Amino acid sequence: MHNHYDVVIAGAGPAGAQCARDLAERGYDVVVLETEVEEEFPAQSNKSTGGTFASMMTSFGIPDDVVMHATDSVVIESPNEHFIQNQPGFVLEFAEFKTFLVEDGREKGAEYLFDARVRDPIVEDGDVVGVRYNSDKEVYGDLVIDATGPAAPLAKDLGVVNLERANHAIGIEYLFEGVDLTHPDFADLTDAMMLRLDHEYAPGGYSWIFHTGGDTAKVGVCYLQNERYQKHATQSRTVDGYLEHWLDTDPRLKNAGRIADNQVRGSAHVQHPSSMSTDSFMAIGDTVPSVDPVWGEGVYKCMKSARAAAMTADRCLTGRIDTSASEMAVYDDLWNEQVAPRQSRRLMMTRLLYLAPNGRYDRLMQDLNKLNRNTLSEINNGNRREIVKLLYPRDLAFLWKYWRELY
Ligand SMILES: Cc1cc2nc3c(=O)[nH]c(=O)nc-3n(C[C@H](O)[C@H](O)[C@H](O)COP(=O)(O)OP(=O)(O)OC[C@H]3O[C@@H](n4cnc5c(N)ncnc54)[C@H](O)[C@@H]3O)c2cc1C
Structure with a gap:
């Protein structure tokens, strides 16, 4: 590892790792700093159901090897009704997906530094010139990108994002076996991604069952932790408590048993970003946040924001290097036009x-x-x-x- 790169990226999630793939492919010298240790990666950050669609897979060249199960419909459920939309989709093996992005980026020339917790930006004359990580280590770059998800240590420090508590959504999920996907009282969930609108189980949010083959499924709950949205809650429960309550009362989950070591837990902010960039700096993925507010589709959105940042970097670093805030603002425009056009x-x-x-x-x-x-x-x-x-x-x-x- 050397001390100066074209681009320094914090965070090896879908956003950071995809941005590194795009930049390395264009021949840029790029390093990604990831807080987790390589041997366990991704552990804490293995935090997504990974439900996605063909457009994401095709746009970013994602191989079938990282697909856990292919689905052919999306079901939306309410307490007593349901609606079925025929739409092919994919439930990813999220850890394998993340590992693929890292390996593919490395093959294209990106460097990775694991066990590197990014702390704060190094700013000289108003320009972001690098990052500090772990206790006192430093690495420099012409451009710095924060892709650490809601942690956002750089973007928060620079005042680029203001992630508000009132817009904080939390989620939890486990992989189960013994799920009854064809219960006569409900829609057939074979090869389906089902989202349930029901305040009994997710006040101010939704719960889900994503079929992952046989009698297995990813089952989870997420909601906005804001009392206005939780007005319909009948009892005060934690997010774990709501999932337990669903397991205890939904007949489809009566005989469901947890498959060990498959807990997913995470959060995102549901709000419009006020800004996304400043001099020599961009914030991408859930740091901004880019996740779709309605159904929490974050993978595709975050990868798109990564590509918008890579396109901006390419523009700013080609010919005469100009990473002034006004040039970086091209990223904001791309984000508004292509990542979340009707946010x-x-x-x-x-x-x-x-x-x-x-x-x-x-x-x-x-x-x-x-x-x-x-x-x-x-x-x-x-x-x-x-x-x-x-x-x-x-x-x-x-x-x-x-x-x-x-x-
Ligand atoms: C329970 C749950 C279920 C979800 N299900 C879906 C779904 O079905 N479909 C979908 O499209 N989206 C889903 N999402 C959303 C999607 O997972 C996220 O939008 C997406 O993972 C965000 O990607 P990211 O790269 O921006 O951030 P993250 O995935 O959060 O990645 C950030 C990376 O940065 C690292 N990091 C953090 N802090 C530091 C630091 N200080 N220094 C260095 N590295 C750091 C982390 O370890 C991690 O690797 C779900 C989210 C949750 C929480």
């Missing part, structure tokens, strides 16, 4: 969805079942006219809550 609408949908009461979810499923694919896609894209068509006069109570949430 404020997605945030509006998130608020509407998670502030609504349980009974409203059943009605929503009935309405979704009547719509054609184009309208569903418009709704998913945040088309206000189509979203408004799904509302009823009796929704005024929770629309009022939505309004208060905004102002």
Whole structure:
């Protein structure tokens, strides 16, 4: 390892490792500093269900070897109804996916330094010139990228992101065997990724069962840790308590047993980023945060933000090097145009969805079942006219809550 690189990246998650892949492929001298030790990587950071779609796999050349199970539908459940969308998808073996990104990046020329906990940025004359890691070690670069997820030590220190507690979502998941995927009272979950809207199990969020083959499935719960969203909670429970409660009461999970060493636990922020870059610095992935607020699809979004950062770096480091804040702002533009083009609408949908009461979810499923694919896609894209068509006069109570949430 040398002391100066074109680009220094903190964090070897999907965002950091993908950015290193793209930059190394373009011939840049890039190093990734990852806090975990290599022999155990990824341990603590093995924190995702890894549900994704063909567009991500194709765009980033992800091999089938890291797929745990291929699915062919997405099911959305409410307490008494469900809606099925036929859509091919993939549940990744997340640890293998992360390992692939690192190995492929190395083959392309990226360097990795494990057991390197990034502490803070080195700033000279207002310019970020490197990072300090572990107790007193330093490494320098023309550009520095924070890809440490919600930890964000560099972006927070530089005042680039303000990750708010009120927008903090937490999640937990285990891999189970003995799951009844074809229970007669529910939708068939064979080869499906199912998301359940039900405040009984995830107040202000959703729970999920993602089929992973045979009678196994990833089963989890996540929600916004904000009391406004948890108004519909019937009891005060921890996130572990809600998962336990679901296991105790859902007949599909009656005989389900945990497969050892398969706990996933993590968090993300559901908010619009105020900024993403400054002189010689960019924040990518969940550091920004890039995760889709409605359904928590973070893998594809974070990889896209990584590519936007790599494109910006390529632009700033080609010819006369110019990494001034105004040049780095190209990344912000790319993020808004290509990573999360309708983020404020997605945030509006998130608020509407998670502030609504349980009974409203059943009605929503009935309405979704009547719509054609184009309208569903418009709704998913945040088309206000189509979203408004799904509302009823009796929704005024929770629309009022939505309004208060905004102002
Ligand atoms: C329970 C759960 C389930 C999820 N399920 C899905 C899903 O099904 N589909 C989907 O698309 N998304 C899902 N997501 C979201 C997705 O996993 C994240 O959006 C994505 O992993 C974020 O990638 P990232 O690279 O930005 O950050 P992270 O994945 O958080 O990676 C950050 C990396 O930085 C390292 N790091 C942290 N601090 C430091 C430091 N100080 N110095 C050096 N390194 C550091 C970490 O060890 C880690 O390797 C889920 C998230 C959770 C929590």
